[in-house]
Amino acid sequence: MSKLIYLDNAATTSVKPEVFEAMKPYYLENYSNPSSVYSFAGEAKKAMEDARKVIADSLGAAATEIYFTGGGSESDNWVLKGVAEAYQSKGKHIITSKIEHHAILHTCEYLEKHGYEVTYLDVDENGLVTPEEVEKAIRPDTILISIMFANNEIGTIEPIAEIGKVAHEHGVLFHTDAVQAYAHVPINVQEMNIDMLSASGHKFHGPKGIGFLYMSNKVKIGPLIHGGSQERSRRAGTHNVPGIVGMAKAAELAHANMDQTIAKETALRDHLIERLEKEIPYCRLNGDRVKRLPNNVNFCFRFIEGESLLILLDQNGICASSGSACTSGSLDPSHVLLAIGLPHEIAHGSLRLTLSEDNTMEEMDFVADQAKKIVERLRSMSPLYDD
Amino acid sequence: MSKLIYLDNAATTSVKPEVFEAMKPYYLENYSNPSSVYSFAGEAKKAMEDARKVIADSLGAAATEIYFTGGGSESDNWVLKGVAEAYQSKGKHIITSKIEHHAILHTCEYLEKHGYEVTYLDVDENGLVTPEEVEKAIRPDTILISIMFANNEIGTIEPIAEIGKVAHEHGVLFHTDAVQAYAHVPINVQEMNIDMLSASGHKFHGPKGIGFLYMSNKVKIGPLIHGGSQERSRRAGTHNVPGIVGMAKAAELAHANMDQTIAKETALRDHLIERLEKEIPYCRLNGDRVKRLPNNVNFCFRFIEGESLLILLDQNGICASSGSACTSGSLDPSHVLLAIGLPHEIAHGSLRLTLSEDNTMEEMDFVADQAKKIVERLRSMSPLYDD
Amino acid sequence: MNYSEKVMDHFNNPRNVGEIENASGVGTVGNAKCGDIMRIYLDIDEDTKIVKDCKFKTFGCGAAVATSSMATELVKGKTIYEALEVTNKAVMEALDGLPPVKVHCSLLAEEAIHAALWDYAEKHHITIEGLKKPKTDISDED
Amino acid sequence: MNYSEKVMDHFNNPRNVGEIENASGVGTVGNAKCGDIMRIYLDIDEDTKIVKDCKFKTFGCGAAVATSSMATELVKGKTIYEALEVTNKAVMEALDGLPPVKVHCSLLAEEAIHAALWDYAEKHHITIEGLKKPKTDISDED
């Protein structure tokens, strides 16, 4: 394998060298616990509070509304369980969608076992949730609406501001899992009526094992992780200062260059989509064509299976992913692809390519060339395909 | 301030250069998500599984019994809430001690609000829990005994093997919060009858934001963080590979040199204790003199208050901590010092110095000299002290 | 992918891909759970009952392709009675093992051979001792 | 410690530490919550009612020491009526502020002055307008 073409940025991203450099001193020199009282801790504490400010500013939030967590999954679990517990006197009904990440869906299932009721909204064939459907689902005992900002598989961007508006008109709290969207597309929690928002550092060239929850000051929930008085007694555990600093650096870089990055990724994305659509028969672009993350390409190729496709791409140095059951331990094909109405065997042959600004047009062309050959080869082996 | 003398290793430690070097490639080069299927992910996955093995071996456990978490607080919360939920059909009674870390105590308080009953065992004047007291507290509905391996403030090492034996004789699960003990003193989960054990990377020269829970294969609990199928579907969230690798490297280094480190730290510790006891009147060593972490020194100096002491030590380049109410937002003096029977105003004047192998005898002498002067000075200002 | 070298070899250079026209027996099976589908074609000598040729088509994961390929190799040259002994275990062993989550894929190969043999036996009105009607034959649905 | 430079100055070089023998008034107060204790001694001119001297002893945090020191400075030279205006707010302002969790420490200083003035007033059978009996005077327990 010559050069690696990494097209799995929705799974995780590389840490930018600037991010790594920003973290470094907090490992080796200013390693102190920022909660300590001696002056040696001052620098770590300042770095942490500066980081909080950077993230708050990027969302139009106040610094006191940012809580550092161990990642997107923790943020999602915290919101759902925290709101469920704190607002149960108002009701036990939660609204979400069928295409949320498992961090939301499995937590909802957990809550269902504990006496909560969850409405899982259908999506249309492009993966869109409509504000009207959300509104119809609201009941007097609805305490939370949680709809993802952008889907991690098919890249569809939901009408968040409109859903938030509906939520607020009915006095219901609104959370969005923005793990795939934060630092990729502009977000303003005020304008978009967002009360809570989850994000994860490693999805935007920051480090793994760190994330945050934006939570409006009006929301009052208890901790998921009890213990020390960190994060205003709402999230215990010694602060991961290097992680926090790295995540903020990544957020800062992303926001400083967001327009260019979006423009560049969109051009790459659209070129790849165009070539695949034109050159491979029996294929289907999954996700909304317009309301779409700038870095997401997701196709189904009929008559073939995803894992085989991935192996052959891998042999050509291309890192990609698939909603195929065969790549997951669970044997179930992607719940997202099923929710947008694909039958099992078509969902099986899906390919997700998620770009970053580091990719090039040449890479897109190489990937299109390879994908074309590989799909042909696998189809020639397929009992479902009659040439 | 000339050189920094860092004596707050119980709060957090510096990352060793070797640990940092071990982590580095997983930020910048092998950044992939270890759950991905392409070969680029192989190295990250291998590094993670090697790390798991290193940690398992250090405890006499199987690799399948190690679960990576975001830190000690998360591990503690997971154990308590997980066992409470999974074993509630057997009972709702938990036994712990009055000197546990807040990650245990506050989680227990949370469980008490949810219908669980918690027995908080008293400790003796040295902070020791006795196996007899544990046994007396066991009831037919006891589902968990959680006693810390070593106390974070006063350094007392509990009789873990004996408590574990009692637990197992009564068929009760036994957890130990070993955040301060793991990689500092030898631990073998088989010999010590430990079913579950919490640890945190940054307490032994590993990175912050990563920890683990050892959980015997016989224990069956659900996740605290629901979502993806990481960690055999028991702890969701993209793996923090650099953190995992760094923590394992730190564990490896600690275990390779444990005898020497213990010998060195014990010599430093005992010298400092001896000088402070001899040279400062009205002082008291807190914690057990023998069953004590090799790196812990904890004194109360009567008639003075901890924060003032810390500021003046800080001005001499010494990083230390105190159980004084004045250093915490909460205004309550250390629950540990109160539990060993100290009255409020004495608990107030406590000083914790926690060493690492990087400290020197010269530093101990300098600290003793400074502490002596500072205590004298503060006493001369104290309305409680009559010369 | 934690596949052995042998698996990768058979995945990359699958033996006996294709169809046999007027095959003596054809079996198509699918795994209801993962949705994968495998079809095996047998060309059997009327007199000797030896499998002269064997081909496959597979819609499935890497392990499915590799086990199909290996299964056809193992079956070729054997009598239909010996072919019955080409179990999923035999196929896995010949491939130096499979990751635990992929064991079911090798079952597909065993079932496809059985289905093809059953098809042959039915057409020729014979019974092959030890051969049961394959549960998962989905040829009809095709 | 997020203390201002002024706080650190008064902590490091506290003014007026000590005791006054046969003081005109002594007040000792404690914060029941944090357990800190402050004692203030006043030397008051019988005729002019001016605080000629003022000293303190404090068992407490950095802010407690600094506020004691500043409070004694502010009180010195004032009449007992003016001294009443040395509130915790005045002390904090003079110190360029305190961290939020440390505001209670400055209350201690205000209360200690009031307690010492009350002690003086009681001993001299006078009333100082606006002065209430301090709740937290714990002199007796000493």
Ligand SMILES: Cc1ncc(COP(=O)(O)O)c(C=O)c1O
């Ligand atoms: C005994 C003990 N348990 C748990 C913890 C919590 O660990 P962490 O802060 O890494 O979550 C600590 C340290 O803060 C500790 O000393």
Ligand SMILES: Cc1ncc(COP(=O)(O)O)c(C=O)c1O
């Ligand atoms: C939409 C979405 N939510 C939540 C998560 C969970 O984030 P993490 O794995 O960092 O915990 C992910 C990524 O895995 C995601 O894509």
Ligand code: FES
């Ligand atoms: S055949 Fe379905 S996963 Fe292999």
Ligand code: FES
């Ligand atoms: S006087 Fe108690 S904390 Fe300052």
